[in-house]
Amino acid sequence: MTFPPTLPDWLPWWLALVIVIPVTIYVLALLAMPFSVFGVKGRLEGVEARLDEIQGEIRSLSLRLREPGAELPPIPPPSPDQPPPRLAQPARAEPRLDWPRRAPTSSRGTTHPRSHPMRVSVVQMNAGHEKAKNIEQAKSLIESAIAADRPDVVSLPEMWSCLGGNRAQKFAEAEDLPPPGSNRTGGPAYEFLRGIARENRIHVHGGSIAERAGEKLFNTSLVFDPNGSEIGRYRKIHLFDIVTPDGTGYRESNVYGSGDEIVTCAANGTKLGLAICYDVRFPELFLALRRAGADLIFLPSAFTVQTGKDHWETLIRARAIETQCWFAAAATCGRHSAGDGSPLYTYGHSLVCDPWGHVVAKVSDGTGWATARIDPAITAKVRRDMPVLEHRKLV
Secondary structure (H helix, E strand, O other): OOOOOOOOOOOOOOHHHHHHHHHHHHHHOOOOOOOHHHHHHHHHHHHHHHHHHHHHHHHHHHHHHHOOOOOOOOOOOOOOOOOOOOOOOOOOOOOOOOOOOOOOOOOOOOOOOOOOOOOEEEEEEEEOOHHHHHHHHHHHEEEEEEEEHHOOEEEOOOOOOOOOOOOOHHHOOOOOOEEEEEEEEOHHHHHHHHHHHHHHOOOOEEOOOOEEOOEEEEEEEEEOOOOOEEEEEEEEOOOOOOOOOOEEEEHHHEEEEEOOOEEEEEEEOEEEEEOOHHHHHHHHHHHHHHHOOEEEEEEEOOOHHHHHHHHHHHHHHHHHHHHHHHHEOOOEEEEEEOOOHHHHEEEEEEEEEEOOOOOEOOOOOOOEEEEEEHHHHHHHHHHHHHOOOHHHHOO
């Protein structure tokens, strides 16, 4: 056999090459195909994962923009060594009918921006009737919560400054509050709350303290902004005049007067609603707070063990589901002394509940705190998917 092989006269060399080369390439491609498919598949999976992340971000932003008062997140400024990007002119589009025309207003008439996620800590105390000791306990717990969780808002329980004791002790520990908005100096508990807010640049919901007003006291909540300015004041409306299952009687109205105003205020763009303890049994108050624009409702409490073990969490979750609001409920716990020296016990179990009724943070037995992230996107989704406020017929 000779080389190169003899070809028929009708089959030139160039035609043989035209046939052999493509066939060779095809065979090599078939052999390499499994390896290339696996590589492409891996890259496609990475692209699909990134697309899922982008879709989740778009969905979250969409939920935020559906709420009244929604704003686009701020665009970060360019770095000094980099010129700002050139933005293309947006195409003209038909206006959206559901787009907000103005930001919502707070109860004091000022506009506030759309809320962003924030961290709230509820502080659980074992308060007594000596204010100075209670302030020291509150200071220690708040400082620990701030160091550990860096909250934007901290909340204290009901009557944390003076719980228990007789009538004379309650009046002795009560404080005359400065006129709202006056920025005048208040009593020790008032100035303590203001100082915590100012020193840590956070909002402080001061649970409630005893406010002196003539021959009556008021069970009063106070809210301070990061500048130490008072931005909210609420007097408890519903007073605890009941008999518990073990026969113990309570007459809050013997010492305290009843408030008559529904109060909201704003913190970091989130509308806060204010209520106290026994108020939780009256749904109409919380419906009024929701209609006033509340997104997060504070419920400082000193629930008795007798009522708390059966009703505490059930009532809070019910109010959260009905109003589709977040709840932050700081509570007292443990043993306290009544006016005659007999022991009283409060339930504790301070908690944060979301608008779907899930308890997302809770304090165990004893003093401490719990912190949760308040996410407006969750609020927006719950209210969009189940618009119960629009469906109400009777009230």
